[in-house]
Amino acid sequence: MLKIGFGYDIHRLEAGRRLVLGGAEIPSPAGLLGHSDGDALTHAVIDALLGALGEGDIGTHFPDTDPRYAGARSLGLLAAVVGLVRAKGAAIVNVDAVVVAEEPRLAPHVPAVKAALAPVLGLPEAALGVKAKTNEGLGPVGEKLAVACYAVALLTVPD
Numbered sequence: 655m656l657k658i659g660f661g662y663d664i665h666r667l668e669a670g671r672r673l674v675l676g677g678a679e680i681p682s683p684a685g686l687l688g689h690s691d692g693d694a695l696t697h698a699v700i701d702a703l704l705g706a707l708g709e710g711d712i713g714t715h716f717p718d719t720d721p722r723y724a725g726a727r728s729l730g731l732l733a734a735v736v737g738l739v740r741a742k743g744a745a746i747v748n749v750d751a752v753v754v755a756e757e758p759r760l761a762p763h764v765p766a767v768k769a770a771l772a773p774v775l776g777l778p779e780a781a782l783g784v785k786a787k788t789n790e791g792l793g794p795v796g797e798k799l800a801v802a803c804y805a806v807a808l809l810t811v812p813d
């Protein structure tokens with residue numbers, strides 16, 4: 655049967671950190687704060703996959719109190735979740751995501767993000783949507799204090 659999952663994540667921006675989204679490093683004076691590499695896009699995709707599988711969320715699988723995940727590369731966590739998808743006999747049909755950031759403007763970097771993320775998902779790039787939006791200056795994302803990400807995933811899951 656088909657199952658859909660939805661994921662959301664937000665991380666604070668901090669000057670001087672690397673900005674990693676969907677596993678791609680994006681030139682920016684500020685990056686995302688987090689126990690791992692702060693890759694909010696990959697975290698949202700992980701939660702979408704786990705939601706479709708009925709397997710809880712990223713915090714239950716990779717607790718941020720666990721020192722093993724300090725500075726972890728989020729793409730590695732995603733690879734583990736894709737392994738779980740396969741172990742359950744499920745398959746990813748497509749993933750669609752929105753990244754909301756005021757700065758830097760992400761649209762020029764969407765191809766690099768898709769090129770980094772699609773292979774880990776085992777998807778052709780045509781089955782991975784990544785859209786870059788601003789928040790029109792509104793709220794903490796609009797004030798360049800944070801980056802927010804949303805993702806949905808459609809899976810085929812055995813009955």
Ligand code: MG
Nearest residue numbers: 663664694697
């Ligand atoms: Mg996160």
